Structures are given as structure tokens and as C-alpha cells.
Amino acid sequence: MSQNASKTLEFYYDFGSPNAYFAWKALQGVRERTSLNVIMHPVLIGGIFKITNNQPPWQAFANVPNKMKYMQLEIQRFIKDYKLTEFKFNSAFPVNTLLAMRGAIAAKEAGHHETYYPAVFKAIWEADKDISQPEVLAAILIEAGLDGDAIIEATKMPKVKKGLMDATQACVDRGAFGLPTFFLADEMYFGKDRILQIEQAISQS
Amino acid sequence: MSQNASKTLEFYYDFGSPNAYFAWKALQGVRERTSLNVIMHPVLIGGIFKITNNQPPWQAFANVPNKMKYMQLEIQRFIKDYKLTEFKFNSAFPVNTLLAMRGAIAAKEAGHHETYYPAVFKAIWEADKDISQPEVLAAILIEAGLDGDAIIEATKMPKVKKGLMDATQACVDRGAFGLPTFFLADEMYFGKDRILQIEQAISQS
Numbered sequence: 001m002s003q004n005a006s007k008t009l010e011f012y013y014d015f016g017s018p019n020a021y022f023a024w025k026a027l028q029g030v031r032e033r034t035s036l037n038v039i040m041h042p043v044l045i046g047g048i049f050k051i052t053n054n055q056p057p058w059q060a061f062a063n064v065p066n067k068m069k070y071m072q073l074e075i076q077r078f079i080k081d082y083k084l085t086e087f088k089f090n091s092a093f094p095v096n097t098l099l100a101m102r103g104a105i106a107a108k109e110a111g112h113h114e115t116y117y118p119a120v121f122k123a124i125w126e127a128d129k130d131i132s133q134p135e136v137l138a139a140i141l142i143e144a145g146l147d148g149d150a151i152i153e154a155t156k157m158p159k160v161k162k163g164l165m166d167a168t169q170a171c172v173d174r175g176a177f178g179l180p181t182f183f184l185a186d187e188m189y190f191g192k193d194r195i196l197q198i199e200q201a202i203s204q205s
Numbered sequence: 206m207s208q209n210a211s212k213t214l215e216f217y218y219d220f221g222s223p224n225a226y227f228a229w230k231a232l233q234g235v236r237e238r239t240s241l242n243v244i245m246h247p248v249l250i251g252g253i254f255k256i257t258n259n260q261p262p263w264q265a266f267a268n269v270p271n272k273m274k275y276m277q278l279e280i281q282r283f284i285k286d287y288k289l290t291e292f293k294f295n296s297a298f299p300v301n302t303l304l305a306m307r308g309a310i311a312a313k314e315a316g317h318h319e320t321y322y323p324a325v326f327k328a329i330w331e332a333d334k335d336i337s338q339p340e341v342l343a344a345i346l347i348e349a350g351l352d353g354d355a356i357i358e359a360t361k362m363p364k365v366k367k368g369l370m371d372a373t374q375a376c377v378d379r380g381a382f383g384l385p386t387f388f389l390a391d392e393m394y395f396g397k398d399r400i401l402q403i404e405q406a407i408s409q410s
Contacts, residue, residue, distance in 0.1 A: 060265070066257050193399075
């Protein structure tokens with residue numbers, strides 16, 4: 001494995017996962033410190049849970065109050081450690097992200113993914129937007145300089161729908177069971193709390 | 206909070222948790238690098254699960270193969286990162302640790318806990334001993350220079366039994382839902398994978 005290959009991180013995300021947002025934000029610092037190259041892969045978290053027989057932690061641990069409290073504590077600690085002052089919990093959570101994830105696939109095909117995903121991540125986790133609504137999503141994209149209406153239209157294409165399903169299945173085939181999931185070379189890492197280990201692994205390589 | 210207080214780590218453990226063993230081993234390096242003071246608290250993991258309505262991960266995720274595989278991967282990575290070459294999975298897992306944890310309470314009362322717990326951790330996770338058997342446990346303790354028979358006898362005392370129950374309840378009252386659980390000052394951390402964060406928190410304090 002060449003040195004360059006080990007410094008590319010693949011990042012599987014769904015906008016609906018606050019932990020994916022947290023990881024994306026925390027990685028910005030790592031990218032600056034290490035010249036890490038990050039490839040973002042849009043997938044559907046609901047699809048991953050369905051295929052793998054898993055469920056979101058807030059559902060799995062709904063009846064374990066101490067675990068729920070600790071997850072909140074870890075979120076607060078993460079926000080503090082990485083100074084994520086712009087975060088605002090989304091009032092529509094859990095948000096249906098099927099439209100927005102199909103839009104990410106469409107934007108990727110059109111070569112606009114690098115503009116698309118930061119705009120949508122900020123809309124859902126900083127500006128409290130309900131991105132499940134086509135007109136809301138279109139407005140966010142237009143504000144980011146994209147052709148919002150064309151992307152919304154493209155989400156209806158069978159090719160785009162299938163593209164999201166295939167990407168989700170491919171993610172599961174690599175071993176994922178939730179998000180965010182990362183691959184550094186072929187080493188898999190799960191969860192926002194692996195950012196520290198990932199940075200350590202990069203620094204040591 | 207004084208500087209000394211922030212460098213004392215409270216560590217709640219049960220011998221039955223391989224992750225508690227891993228964390229204990231990994232912390233030995235942190236102790237050397239940072240002069241960290243660690244206070245070990247014996248508690249019953251089965252009691253924690255029962256009180257908090259939680260269950261062990263290998264049970265909770267039994268039907269999520271990708272998660273099970275990832276947990277194995279993380280164990281292998283942890284072993285490699287911390288060079289835990291002496292680890293050997295226990296063939297009697299999951300081991301009933303009621304006797305050994307009561308023994309820890311008895312040893313603590315007698316002022317022998319610092320000899321007791323390393324001997325038993327090594328017996329279960331390095332030497333593949335079935336510590337649920339009184340004669341096996343007694344032999345381990347005798348080899349460590351303790352009065353094995355007296356400790357086994359002490360585990361039958363109501364005061365010792367109650368001591369373990371009270372310690373377990375106190376741990377849950379502080380917020381625990383599984384093991385290993387740590388407190389650095391009053392900040393709670395869960396799991397072997399928080400050792401890196403704990404060391405970072407200590408270095409920054």
C-alpha cells in the first residue's frame with residue numbers, strides 16, 4: 001500500500017445522522033493538520049439498518065435511561081472538544097432523508113457533490129431545516145449556487161434511485177451496520193468517536 | 206478542582222468483561238506516561254444490566270452479523286495497538302463472576318485488593334481459568350500469595366454480599382449501564398475505546 005493510498009479516507013454518510021455531521025465537522029480539523037483526502041459516499045441509513053437487522057441507538061436503547069443520558073453527554077463533550085458551536089438539533093428529527101440522499105447521488109453524477117453535501121449538512125444540523133420537503137431542499141440548493149429544481153427532478157429518475165440502493169448495499173457488503181462508517185485503506189471504523197483513532201492512524205502511517 | 210483530583214481515575218470493573226481487562230492493560234501505559242492514579246471498584250456486571258434494563262453487546266447484537274464482526278475487529282485492533290500479546294479468550298465465556306467479585310470486595314476489606322484483582326484478571330483473560338469454581342479461584346489466590354481459602358470463606362458473609370450489591374447500585378446511581386466505566390473527576394467515560402480520550406483529557410488538564 002502506497003503512502004498516498006493510506007491517507008485517503010472513505011466516509012459513508014446520511015444527512016439524517018447527527019453523528020455523521022459531527023464526524024464531518026471534526027474531520028475538517030484533521031484534514032487541515034494532515035492533508036487527508038476524504039471521499040464522501042452518500043448512502044441511506046434506514047436501508048443499512050433494514051439490510052443488517054440493526055436499529056438506531058436512540059431506538060435500541062430507548063429503555064436504558066443511563067445509556068440515553070450518556071449518549072447525550074458524549075454529544076455535548078464532542079461539541080465542546082471540537083468547538084462545534086454552530087450545531088443545532090433538528091426539530092423534525094428523525095428526518096426522512098430519502099429525497100436528500102437521492103439528491104446527493106444526482107449531484108454526484110452531475111459533478112456537484114462537493115457543493116451539495118456541505119450545504120445540506122449545514123441546513124439540517126445548523127439551520128434546523130426540514131430537508132424532507134422538496135421545496136425546502138430546492139431552496140437550500142439554489143442558495144448554494146446549484147440548480148435546485150433540476151436536482152429535485154433528477155431524484156425521480158430510476159437510475160438515481162437505483163444508484164442510492166446500490167451504494168447502500170455496497171456499504172453493507174463492506175461491513176457497515178450504521179453511520180458514520182469510515183475506511184482508511186481497507187480498515188473499517190465506525191462512529192464519530194473514531195476520529196481520534198483515525199487521526200492517530202494517519203499520523204503513524 | 207485541584208490538579209491532583211483531576212488525575213485520579215475511578216475504574217469500575219467486573220472480571221467477566223474482556224473489555225474491562227483490555228482497558229486495565231491499556232491503562233498501565235497511561236499510568237507510566239502520566240503518573241495517573243487509578244482506583245479500582247469491583248461491581249457486578251450482571252447486576253448493572255439487570256438494574257439498567259441493558260444487556261451485553263454480544264447478546265444485544267447477536268442478530269446483527271456486521272456489528273458482531275466489527276466488535277471482533279475492534280478487539281483485534283485494540284490488542285495490536287496496545288500489544289496485548291498475553292490475551293487469550295476464555296473458553297468458559299460468559300463466566301459467572303459472582304464468586305470472584307464477592308472475593309474482590311472481601312479482598313478490598315482486608316486490604317489485599319491490589320494483589321487480588323491483577324491475579325484474577327490474568328487468570329481469566331490470560332491463563333483461561335474458570336474463576337467461577339471456588340477451588341480454581343482459591344488456587345489462583347494462593348499462587349498470588351493471598352490466603353485463598355479465607356477469601357473464599359469470606360465471600361459467604363452477608364456483609365460481603367451486600368457490599369457487592371451496594372457497590373453495583375452506587376455505580377448505576379453515578380450513571381453506569383455497562384463496563385468498563387470510568388470517572389475522571391466527575392466526568393464519566395464508557396468502554397475500552399475511551400482510554401485514548403482519557404489520556405488526552407489528562408494531558409490537557
